[in-house]
Amino acid sequence: MGKGKEKNVASKQFRWSKPMHTLLLEILADEAAKGNKPSNTFKPASFALVAKSISEKFGVECVPDHVNNHLQTIKSMWNIIGTLRKKCGFGWDENLRMITCDKKVYDEEVVANPKHEQYLNKKIEMYDEMAIVVGKDMATGSFAKSFTDVVQHDNILDSDLDLDFDDVSSKGKYVASSDSGSTKRSHRKRSRDDSEDGYNLISEKLGEVALALQALNKGVDADHLYQEVMKVEGYDEFMLATAFDHLNGDEKLARGFLVKNAKLRKFWLDNFFKNHGN
Structure with a gap:
């Protein structure tokens, strides 16, 4: 078997757990906010970052091909969600990020497509991150709409x-x-x-x-940025002040930080302190 075929087999055999899936979406959403997603494609360095983070955190051998392969799965999930939202008989709860339907519609859909059950009448986990990573539009709620979307x-x-x-x-x-x-x-x-x-x-x-x-x-309001940075829990005041100084000197980074939800802000700060030796 050639190296190319071995590589493809390895990519298919990699098993993604829910925590791995979550970490992938968090990192790629952060990469998109940094501008590392030109057009609809991430830069190779973003895939490498995800693979390295998953390998280190979960003690597995994850490579960029595994990340790209799973990204295709996420795109399929997103397409199913979009299709269901447009179908007659289905509603959408913006606050809960949930596709809603009555029992009759639910039963008919599950009989026709059993795998769609996971998307119906229950909160879609990581919906906002999926919208940024594979969706064509920015998510609403904790993520701001872009000017183009409006x-x-x-x-x-x-x-x-x-x-x-x-x-x-x-x-x-x-x-x-x-x-x-x-x-x-x-x-x-x-x-x-x-x-x-x-x-x-x-x-x-x-x-x-x-x-x-x-x-x-x-532009970015320095006072607002300072307040948002300083209210993140888990770090001392001097560490957060250092992060604020860094963000305040780069408007693009500052904007990216402000549109993140609390979980993604903490993830960004963890990476920042790790890379800057704090």
Whole structure:
């Protein structure tokens, strides 16, 4: 067997535990925040970092190929989540990060796709990190939306307002109605209230864009950054002050730190103190 085939077999045989899966997502989410994910692909150094961290923490031999292989699995999981969220009969709880459905829909889906059970009516662990690592859009909640995401959302809303009735009905948004004759109306007039609601929603989103631009122009607030760094538990005041000085001198790093949740902030600080000998 050639070296290439041996390498592929080894990649498939590596067993990923839940803690390993969690650590991979935490590290890659942090790498993305640092700008090490140009386009939709991580830099090789990011895969190497994950492999090294998993090898050291769990006492296994993990290589970058193992990381890349598992990343494909995570992409498949993300695609399933996205598909389920769009299906008729399923809802989405933003706070719990959970796909919701009633018992009938649940039973029908599980019978048709048994592996989908793990995504239904239960919190999707590491959802925000998955959104950053393999999703096309930034997650909401503990992670801020990017300016591009907001603009794209606005474009979708704007185009929806001018859809043909046939287009809309084909997507299940409306039920077609017919006249007494055989000719169907191809367009449906929206009521004045519907139009106003649509335009009000667009105005609200444009307001979010304006706020995002203002935040970019203002830069990072040093006082806010200091408060956020100093409230992380588990480190003494001098260590956190050192981390603050480092972040305050690099606006890109500071922004990345501020969008992280508490767990990712602590992970970043652990790496920082390790690399800087504290």
